[in-house]
Amino acid sequence: MKLDEIGNWTEVKLEIIREYATAYSKILSAQMRPKLHHFYIDAFSGSGLHISKISGKFVAGSTSNALDITPPFQGFFFIDIDKDKAQMLRKATEGRENVHIYEADCNTALLTEVFPKVQYEDYCRALCLLDPYGLHLDWEVIAKAGSMRSIEIFLNFPVMDMNRNVLWKNPENVPADQISRMNTLWGDESWRDVAYDTRESLFGYPVKADNDTIALAFQKRLKEVAGFQHVPIPIPMRNSKEATIYYLFFASPKPVAADIVSQIFDKYRKPGDQ
Numbered sequence: 001m002k003l004d005e006i007g008n009w010t011e012v013k014l015e016i017i018r019e020y021a022t023a024y025s026k027i028l029s030a031q032m033r034p035k036l037h038h039f040y041i042d043a044f045s046g047s048g049l050h051i052s053k054i055s056g057k058f059v060a061g062s063t064s065n066a067l068d069i070t071p072p073f074q075g076f077f078f079i080d081i082d083k084d085k086a087q088m089l090r091k092a093t094e095g096r097e098n099v100h101i102y103e104a105d106c107n108t109a110l111l112t113e114v115f116p117k118v119q120y121e122d123y124c125r126a127l128c129l130l131d132p133y134g135l136h137l138d139w140e141v142i143a144k145a146g147s148m149r150s151i152e153i154f155l156n157f158p159v160m161d162m163n164r165n166v167l168w169k170n171p172e173n174v175p176a177d178q179i180s181r182m183n184t185l186w187g188d189e190s191w192r193d194v195a196y197d198t199r200e201s202l203f204g205y206p207v208k209a210d211n212d213t214i215a216l217a218f219q220k221r222l223k224e225v226a227g228f229q230h231v232p233i234p235i236p237m238r239n240s241k242e243a244t245i246y247y248l249f250f251a252s253p254k255p256v257a258a259d260i261v262s263q264i265f266d267k268y269r270k271p272g273d274q
């Protein structure tokens, strides 16, 4: 199978998630009254193995990192829509009974199969990674996670896909299917009010907001609409040309979780970032 080639920003993302997942599993394993069951969910999971564009070497993916964390998570849910990737995950985890692999669209599988197994009232908790290549995540998943109180999420907010395909200078030219992809992630059409100023620019188009403005509006939405009480300022992930590919968000019902992630984000923020 052809492995994904990853840039430096993906290696940084993997490291951030590994650091927090390690702290999370340690804290949750130590909790006794009540004793909690804690799970790791990887919704756009990948195959578990990548190749670094820089060094040409193999790099462990997010699922492999999670499986190696000690103290361990009590169960793992990995979802990938790609047949070969799901098969590679199955092979790598053969014999591990607490690993559940779904070859499916995660927007459905999370809501119908996985989230129902992580109920707050059953003393279950989960860290969930939502890491699509682009605009492929459904707001319903985010809103459900926010309402459950048992789930914390890392979320890839794909601003480069938005800029290329939806947030054009002239919004009137954007194809309907691209608008629909944006609505699906945002949950409604209110992104238009954030992305475009009603004042016209010199060229007769509405003035377009910058990436940070759009990301901060989404941070507000995660809090006020999805109901996550704690959402640190996201970290922009940039390519070698310093263009922002996506923002990595974290959202949690717990203040201490947001504090830990803010400290990790700050270690990787570049000068000039928010």
Ligand SMILES: C[S@@+](CC[C@H](N)C(=O)[O-])C[C@H]1O[C@@H](n2cnc3c(N)ncnc32)[C@H](O)[C@@H]1O
Residues within 6 Å of the ligand: 014, 043, 044, 045, 046, 047, 048, 060, 061, 062, 063, 079, 080, 081, 082, 085, 104, 105, 106, 107, 129, 131, 132, 133, 136
């Ligand atoms: C950015 S990669 C994931 C990388 C992985 N999280 C890591 O860091 O090692 C995105 C993955 O999502 C999968 N994918 C795309 N659309 C999907 C969907 N609707 N449901 C589940 N998986 C999907 C792709 O096959 C791909 O493996």
